[in-house]
Amino acid sequence: MGERTSHKDAKETPETAHDCVCVCVCVCACACADPYVKIWLLIDGKKTEKRKTSVSERTLNPTYNELFMFCFPYERVRQASLSVSVMDKDRFGRNELIGRVVLGAKSGPTEVKHWNDMFAKSRQPVARWHLLRDFR
Numbered sequence: 001m002g003e004r005t006s007h008k009d010a011k012e013t014p015e016t017a018h019d020c021v022c023v024c025v026c027v028c029a030c031a032c033a034d035p036y037v038k039i040w041l042l043i044d045g046k047k048t049e050k051r052k053t054s055v056s057e058r059t060l061n062p063t064y065n066e067l068f069m070f071c072f073p074y075e076r077v078r079q080a081s082l083s084v085s086v087m088d089k090d091r092f093g094r095n096e097l098i099g100r101v102v103l104g105a106k107s108g109p110t111e112v113k114h115w116n117d118m119f120a121k122s123r124q125p126v127a128r129w130h131l132l133r134d135f136r
Helices: 074-079 109-120
Strands: 021-027 035-043 046-052 066-072 080-088 096-104
Touching: 035 066, 035 096, 046 066, 074 080, 096 109
Parallel strands: none
Antiparallel strands: 021 066, 035 046, 035 080, 080 096
């Protein structure tokens, strides 16, 4: 639980098989400068678990073939969401937010469809493009 793995390594364990839901996120994003992606699992709007991709240095078109698993009790699915932020790593100051999308039951229509498809097609990749928004 809570580790970075490739999608080929994702497997059902006793921990994930019975009492919790696994949400896998495969990140493919485009940004500028030195981008990386930060993903927070939110339960009732509170940040509970964080994952980050590697930094793609000096590129305008990064590709991240990284998969992240988040496990939480099935009863919390309606209260859970994922905040996916594309960040620009700054070597001398604060990292800057490029944009963000929130996937969950209370998001916009495209995001809710993606969220629901992830649970309907459990253990299968469900890829969607999302428009990043500036939430500053």
